[in-house]
Amino acid sequence: MAIYTKEEARKILEKALSFSKADTCEINLSGYNSGNIRYARNTVSTSGYSSNQSLAVQSSFGKKSGTATIDEFDDASLEKVVRRAEELAQLSPENPEFMEPLGPQMYDEAITYSESTANVTPEYRAEVASSSIVPAAAKDVTAAGFLNDSAGFNAMINSKGLFAYNQSTDVDFTVTMRTNDGTGSGWVKRDFNDVDKFDADEAAKTAIDKAVLSREAKAIEPGKYTVILEPAASADLLRNMFRSLNARSADEGRSFMSAPDGKNKIGEKIVDERVNIYSDPLNPEVPTATWNGEGQAIKKTSWIENGVVKNLAYDRFWAKEKGVEPVPFPSNAIMTGGDASLEELIKSTKKGILVTRLWYIRSVDPQTLLYTGLTRDGTFYIENGEIKYPVKNFRFNESPIIMLNNLETLGQQVRINGNLIPYMKVRDFTFTSLSDAV
Amino acid sequence: MSNEFFFTRLQYESGDWDVDQRMPSNLLNSLVEYTTLKVDTQEKIITLASDDIFKSPFCYISGHKLVEFTKKEQENFEKYVRNGGFVFADDCNHDIDGLFAKSFERQMEEIFGPSELKKIPNDHEIYTIFFDFEDGPPTTSQELNGWGDDLVHDYLKAIVINGRIGVLYSNKDYGCEWDYDFRNKRWYKIDNTRFGVNIVMYALTS
Numbered sequence: 001m002a003i004y005t006k007e008e009a010r011k012i013l014e015k016a017l018s019f020s021k022a023d024t025c026e027i028n029l030s031g032y033n034s035g036n037i038r039y040a041r042n043t044v045s046t047s048g049y050s051s052n053q054s055l056a057v058q059s060s061f062g063k064k065s066g067t068a069t070i071d072e073f074d075d076a077s078l079e080k081v082v083r084r085a086e087e088l089a090q091l092s093p094e095n096p097e098f099m100e101p102l103g104p105q106m107y108d109e110a111i112t113y114s115e116s117t118a119n120v121t122p123e124y125r126a127e128v129a130s131s132s133i134v135p136a137a138a139k140d141v142t143a144a145g146f147l148n149d150s151a152g153f154n155a156m157i158n159s160k161g162l163f164a165y166n167q168s169t170d171v172d173f174t175v176t177m178r179t180n181d182g183t184g185s186g187w188v189k190r191d192f193n194d195v196d197k198f199d200a201d202e203a204a205k206t207a208i209d210k211a212v213l214s215r216e217a218k219a220i221e222p223g224k225y226t227v228i229l230e231p232a233a234s235a236d237l238l239r240n241m242f243r244s245l246n247a248r249s250a251d252e253g254r255s256f257m258s259a260p261d262g263k264n265k266i267g268e269k270i271v272d273e274r275v276n277i278y279s280d281p282l283n284p285e286v287p288t289a290t291w292n293g294e295g296q297a298i299k300k301t302s303w304i305e306n307g308v309v310k311n312l313a314y315d316r317f318w319a320k321e322k323g324v325e326p327v328p329f330p331s332n333a334i335m336t337g338g339d340a341s342l343e344e345l346i347k348s349t350k351k352g353i354l355v356t357r358l359w360y361i362r363s364v365d366p367q368t369l370l371y372t373g374l375t376r377d378g379t380f381y382i383e384n385g386e387i388k389y390p391v392k393n394f395r396f397n398e399s400p401i402i403m404l405n406n407l408e409t410l411g412q413q414v415r416i417n418g419n420l421i422p423y424m425k426v427r428d429f430t431f432t433s434l435s436d437a438v
Numbered sequence: 439m440s441n442e443f444f445f446t447r448l449q450y451e452s453g454d455w456d457v458d459q460r461m462p463s464n465l466l467n468s469l470v471e472y473t474t475l476k477v478d479t480q481e482k483i484i485t486l487a488s489d490d491i492f493k494s495p496f497c498y499i500s501g502h503k504l505v506e507f508t509k510k511e512q513e514n515f516e517k518y519v520r521n522g523g524f525v526f527a528d529d530c531n532h533d534i535d536g537l538f539a540k541s542f543e544r545q546m547e548e549i550f551g552p553s554e555l556k557k558i559p560n561d562h563e564i565y566t567i568f569f570d571f572e573d574g575p576p577t578t579s580q581e582l583n584g585w586g587d588d589l590v591h592d593y594l595k596a597i598v599i600n601g602r603i604g605v606l607y608s609n610k611d612y613g614c615e616w617d618y619d620f621r622n623k624r625w626y627k628i629d630n631t632r633f634g635v636n637i638v639m640y641a642l643t644s
Contacts, residue, residue: 222584223580223614367627368625397579399625401625405625427619430618432579432583434583434585
């Protein structure tokens with residue numbers, strides 16, 4: 001019994017809070033049920049289920065805080081964990097950046113929960129594995145994949161009268177397909193809140209097709225190429241840019257968003273004017289909770305508008321230091337796309353490379369957001385609007401900023417890792433060397 | 439005739455002269471950024487067989503393929519260099535065993551005689567004339583990209599006429615190294631086109 005309703009959670013939290021003798025107290029309660037299936041070598045290797053819940057108390061005396069957690073919720077246990085948090089708080093040094101908990105807040109009703117995801121059965125998971133394994137075996141391909149679904153809740157109460165509750169569901173799927181001659185590899189990743197949106201057959205087919213198509217890749221010379229980046233490829237680079245949307249690291253001169261003289265890049269045009277990035281917890285494709293761990297309400301927020309930095313996130317402490325309103329960190333990233341499908345992007349390409357995904361990404365230079373990494377699981381040469389042949393994997397050296405300055409076309413959006421990222425055609429993507437890895 | 443510096447790309451008949459199309463703008467942008475030189479921002483493409491080359495303060499020649507000048511191209515090349523012109527030749531294959539390198543070197547031998555194309559010392563004036571490059575020619579990311587001979591060529595070669603470089607020859611593939619939209623340069627930590635400024639300043643002032 002890991003999932004509590006709003007009222008059940010409130011009852012436990014209010015009970016726990018009633019034991020508090022600290023100046024301020026904040027208590028979080030969370031729980032989840034999660035099932036998974038793992039397969040490799042065209043056979044299921046593990047299937048599992050876990051169910052867990054936890055309550056965390058943070059008690060503060062002045063600027064001294066202590067935290068304790070417990071997973072038993074009878075009265076004696078609740079009192080025990082509150083006392084332990086208080087003892088730890090008394091022993092702690094003062095935190096000069098301590099912020100008192102917020103009072104009651106207004107939150108939008110989140111749309112993160114889907115009954116069908118919560119009701120996923122072991123039989124369904126086995127079906128998903130079968131949807132990969134059967135067609136793979138028929139094509140002389142070997143599948144290795146993982147499906148994980150979970151349903152959970154988070155709730156929060158504090159001594160200032162704030163109460164927040166959210167229920168959410170998630171399903172994550174990834175599969176790698178390798179041709180049995182060892183020369184081809186394909187891959188897909190899918191993630192949703194609502195499992196009904198997941199098409200296991202389509203996902204498996206995409207990965208199998210990529211694997212078969214990528215057999216016996218040819219080496220072509222590294223250099224600057226026009227690339228079509230699938231969202232899974234660009235998301236990993238863009239994620240590193242999203243991390244820079246933090247006012248404090250910018251103001252302190254530690255990030256790409258830093259500007260000379262202790263300033264930041266708010267108001268500066270940094271990428272192509274067609275680039276718009278915002279976050280929105282109520283987007284039906286990538287919904288998130290409408291409140292964060294600080295108890296702040298999360299609203300739709302624009303981060304990059306027409307290529308210009310619109311906002312940076314200010315946590316409550318930094319906002320106070322700078323005399324501005326706090327801006328909560330984004331809970332998702334939505335990049336506006338265009339109408340073009342992947343097929344149309346390929347058709348409109350005279351010469352270029354289609355990139356399925358990037359991996360092993362490492363930072364080369366944090367201040368210019370330069371990254372290096374490798375292509376993987378389906379890299380294809382395009383000529384005169386057609387995929388001509390698979391090419392050997394490349395090492396790349398590229399910055400998401402430069403990438404978004406070299407934007408040629410934005411395609412349709414796809415959900416990837418809880419974000420909405422469009423297909424992108426980008427000029428002059430820098431491939432620096434070849435990799436022998438399949 | 440205007441007194442602006444302009445960048446000439448030599449078009450020759452035998453090979454692919456039309457490589458690294460964004461490189462000239464990028465280099466011209468660096469001249470604007472760092473020097474007070476008056477610059478024509480449009481690259482000029484001039485056929486080597488045309489007498490227009492004699493108006494050029496600086497010529498660039500590159501490619502991957504065969505360099506085999508026609509009679510007229512050969513005559514013009516020799517006359518231009520012997521009369522004090524400057525040609526920067528860059529091997530797009532960055533491969534001393536590649537077709538461009540082998541055929542370009544053979545062509546130089548044919549025009550200027552054997553062993554005239556020689557390595558220049560890494561403390562040559564060209565490495566300090568504007569920016570300082572203590573170790574000689576800066577390495578390019580192209581050289582170890584698994585293509586070509588996969589060597590870092592730690593020298594440049596030149597044909598020297600009356601104590602001055604007339605033909606500067608590189609196997610380092612600077613053309614590809616500098617072949618990107620100059621507007622993106624502001625995002626780079628170190629501007630990798632700086633050595634190009636040295637080459638132009640040497641051509642104009644030595």
